[in-house]
Every structure is written in structure tokens, then in C-alpha cells.
Amino acid sequence: MRQRKLILVTNDDGFQSQGIAQLAELMMPLGEVIIVAPEGGRSGTACSVSSTTTVRLTELSPRGDARVVSCSGTPVDCVKLALERVCPRQPDLVVSGINHGDNASISVHYSGTIGAVIEACMKGIPAIGYSLRTREKHCDFSPYANVIVRVAEHVLENGLPVDVCLNVNFPEVERLAGVRVARLARGKWSAEWASAHHPRGENHFWLTGYYTNLEPEATDTDYWALDQGYAAITPLKLDMTAHECLAALTGLNQDFPRERCNPQRS
């Protein structure tokens, strides 16, 4: 008898967010669902782990057939703990989101949603992050349901290449124009700090800022796709090596024969 597929659902907005409730519900027809998600908001926590504090798991009331476990740590902690201490077997798929806010372009580096996806990918599990370009806490996810489910089905059926995961971003539209497989746009955040006036007059700051797409003319980027009303699907890889730069740097190997590496002994 074939076992049902096991799907781990997590996010960085916390177990109580609307996005994860929607995502878990959409996954339920595809297999057994377990939700392990942060106790509260963990936006911008990237791939961070709790290295100096303990992390607590709390079993909550199930949603339908799905177990729900909250975690005091980061999204990456959620995935690491789910795999070792919660899931009865290795999941067939890890999905993260639906994030309230897009994770396109360089935002992948800051995103806790994507952090969880990268962690699952490191563990050899196909993983997908879903994010919606919105600033709202309450939003209508129904325009994206078909794509969310179909992409998850595609990955359950076909898997993903080794060390590759998917980043799916949606524009906030009533009707999607379609789907575009796209690369990450080059981008930049600017004017990132607002002064926060503390009564004692110390130097306190709030993170803010605006994003600039550095490739506004390119039609193969995730930002372009979102701007045109498409869902953007980007494969991400674990290997951050700039392979194309290795050859140019190898001169450094010769710069440092053993005797020049080490300080002179007098």
C-alpha cells in the first residue's frame, strides 16, 4: 500500500497568520499535512538559527487532520526541529508561506520564508516558498490557489534537481495574467533608516527604505513578471559559489607559496 504524501507547512509570519492557514488548506487534498511554524512574526530572519537560546515546541489544537506545532525559534529552526522531532518520516514536500509581502529579487537573502525553503533543500527535500506582493494582513488568496496547488503537484510528481528549490511570488491582482519562470532581478534597497526619537535622546532607528529594480528593461526577471501581473517562479540553488570567477582568482594561489603565507621567524 502506498503511503500518503507527507507535506510540512511552515512560514515566517507565524502559525496564526492568514497565509499559512490558506496554504495548509490548499495542501490537504495532496497528502498528510503537518504545520510547524513560529510562535509569532519572524519577517526578515533569513536563514538564521537560534544558536544561543533554547527553542521550545508547543503542540496546538489540530486544524482538521493537520497537526499544528508552534516553535519559539526561527523558520529554519522550525524546519530543523520538524524533521528531527515532529515528523514521523521525512516529508515529501516542504512549503513555506504564503508570505505577506513578496520575496523577489535580492529579498530572497533577507526572507525567513525562503530561509525555511533553503533549509529543507539542504536536507534533500523538495521545497517551495510562496509569497504575495501585499502589505495587508488580510488578503484574498483565492486568485492564486490554482497555481499554488498545481506547482506543488508538479514538484510532488517530478521532484526538483539536487540542491535546487522554488521561489514563487504573486502580484496582488484579481486575475493572474499567467505564470512566468523567471530569474531573480538585480535590485537595491535605499534610504533604509528612519530615526526613532527615544525619550532619552539616544540614536535609535527603524528599518524602512525603498526598492529599485536595477534591470527595469529586462523581461526575464521575477520583478518584471510581477509588474506585468504574472506569478513568478524562480528556481534557487544552494551553491552560492561564483564559479565563473574561480579561474580569474587562482592567481592568488601562486601569490601565496607556503613561505609567503607565514610570518618570518626571527
Add this chain to the structure above:
Amino acid sequence: MRQRKLILVTNDDGFQSQGIAQLAELMMPLGEVIIVAPEGGRSGTACSVSSTTTVRLTELSPRGDARVVSCSGTPVDCVKLALERVCPRQPDLVVSGINHGDNASISVHYSGTIGAVIEACMKGIPAIGYSLRTREKHCDFSPYANVIVRVAEHVLENGLPVDVCLNVNFPEVERLAGVRVARLARGKWSAEWASAHHPRGENHFWLTGYYTNLEPEATDTDYWALDQGYAAITPLKLDMTAHECLAALTGLNQDFPRERCNPQRS
């Protein structure tokens, strides 16, 4: 008159760590040094940012000619705030470290040391992370001084390609065997949680675990270089797109013509 080079020094172990003191001292002959570093340890904070709390800067006593500013946030916050609120002009170089612990292989994703480097790279500034494979808080950095300075000089003279930064890791040795420009090894962390027995008996866990090099035979990886006593220099790139997978996925574009993306209206 040519202005002196400006070098921003940061880390994830905190401004009081031995590694950053060493790194700042090594940079001083190369230009004007400004230290902006976390108030305390921020290991494992990756590219995380403080999105829900304010961040505080505190001007401390200078070290020699170098300003020292501590920051209550993450290493990425340090770089972002340094660039907007501390540095008198854009730095010519950002260096991060010397981290107590290596940041080779997949550890780049978790590393706050590398988070700061990636942030600087996003801002178009040449950036280098330095890390030492050690578990000690007090260690002798003198075997690495020549390489640290020479790599920084090389980058100050030649710059780095757009959206590329350097990750330099040292083995804990008395005499380096040399330098190897190397790619990131594929690796895996396992058995990552120890139970922490809380008096109230809740489910608390400590992050721990062991690393496995998944490519022990490969001689072109950073792990191999470190194991052989070499310093490993790896160019990292911002673009995490798995370009080689884009073509295979484009079938999804056709899977989702506009009418199939959107739910049926009844």
C-alpha cells in the same frame, strides 16, 4: 590629493571579540578604519534584519585612530546603518570577521559574518569575510595575518566583479600550507537538536549537530583546502537563481494560460 581608503570593519561575534580587534588592527595600515559591530554575539544570524524592533547605535572609545560604534542589531543592520548613518563616505572595502568558527560549505547560509559581506556586496562595495576554523574564544591569529592583509590589498587594488564577494576561511594551524581558491563543498548537518531539560518539563531544545562533507573526494572545495591546511578563498555571488534549471521549468508557463490560472466564475 588622494583621499585615504575607507575600510568598514564588522563581524557577528560582537565589537568586543578578539577576532574583530585583530582584523581592525590589520586593516589600519591600509586606510582609515571604522568599526561598526554588534553589541554582543550574533552567530547564526545570516542575512537577518531587525524588522520589528528599533536598532540603537552607541559611539564607544576609539581604538587608535579608528572610530568604534556598537549596534544593537544584526550584522546586516550594522552594515546598513554604517553606510547611511556612520561613514562619512562610501567605504572602499567592507571586511567582516575574523569569525571564531569556519564559514565554509553550506554554513555560508547561516553565517552572520557572511550576512554582513552579502549586504555590502548588495550595496556595490567590495567585501570580504574572514573566518577561522576554531572553537576557541582566544586564539592566535598571527599565522593568518599575511594572507588577510594581502587579500584585502588585492581587493582594494583590483576590486571584485559586480555582485561578487569573497569568503576566506582559515584552518587552525601554526603554519598555513598555502592558499587555495575553491568552491563551496556540498555538505549536510545532522543530529542537530539536544533536548534541554526545563524544570517545567516542556519541550526545549538546543541546536547542536555534526557536519558531513558530501564530497570528501573532491579536491577543489573549501572543505578539502581547510582539511589540507590551506586557507580557502571562495567567491560568492548574490544571484541565487539556478539558471541551468530555467529552461526545464518553462513548461510551467504553458501549463498556466490565463484561463487556467484563475478560478472558474460561476
